[in-house]
Amino acid sequence: MAREDLEFEGMMAQFTPMIHHIIHKLRIRDPYGEFYQEGVLALWEAVQSFQEDKGKLSSYVYFIVRNRLISKMSKDNRISEKDEQCALLLEEEAVYYDQLSFNLIDPYVYKEISRVLTDNQIKWFDGFILREQSLQEIADKENTTLNAVKNWGRLAREKLRNCPALIDYLTA
Numbered sequence: 001m002a003r004e005d006l007e008f009e010g011m012m013a014q015f016t017p018m019i020h021h022i023i024h025k026l027r028i029r030d031p032y033g034e035f036y037q038e039g040v041l042a043l044w045e046a047v048q049s050f051q052e053d054k055g056k057l058s059s060y061v062y063f064i065v066r067n068r069l070i071s072k073m074s075k076d077n078r079i080s081e082k083d084e085q086c087a088l089l090l091e092e093e094a095v096y097y098d099q100l101s102f103n104l105i106d107p108y109v110y111k112e113i114s115r116v117l118t119d120n121q122i123k124w125f126d127g128f129i130l131r132e133q134s135l136q137e138i139a140d141k142e143n144t145t146l147n148a149v150k151n152w153g154r155l156a157r158e159k160l161r162n163c164p165a166l167i168d169y170l171t172a
Contacts, residue, residue: 012040015043015058018062019039019040019043022065022066023036023069026069035072038068039068042064042065043064046060046061105130113163117156117160118155120142124152125156136149
């Protein structure tokens with residue numbers, strides 16, 4: 001082993017409790033050891049950049065490691081906030097497109113279709129026709145079998161063929 005490696009192993013033995021102390025003092029939960037590893041990297045850089053005429057090594061290491069961990073916490077929090085904002089935007093967009101698909105059909109016609117079809121047939125109509133979902137997606141969402149959804153669709157199509165409001169709407 002190189003002399004420098006041996007020296008750093010000694011530094012690790014000396015400063016590992018300090019790194020753990022800082023993590024604990026900052027109330028950081030570190031189940032994967034990411035903050036500990038960041039502390040070790042900060043220790044390495046502190047040892048490399050330390051100048052003896054500027055003060056004590058332990059004070060310098062404490063300052064560098066503490067500030068590095070605070071920076072990592074801030075960065076992780078910013079990333080987490082951006083992820084949450086992105087999830088909210090995606091959710092809002094999904095609601096918008098969900099409403100948009102219902103706006104593609106005349107409310108009067110939709111009301112008439114709702115009167116003709118059963119609740120399960122409406123689920124098929126909303127999912128398959130308006131939202132363009134697959135039959136399997138509808139079955140999964142409604143916690144039923146694929147054959148049940150196919151049957152809803154078959155019966156709904158039969159009823160819709162004879163629905164006067166829909167025929168008038170499509171031929172107008």
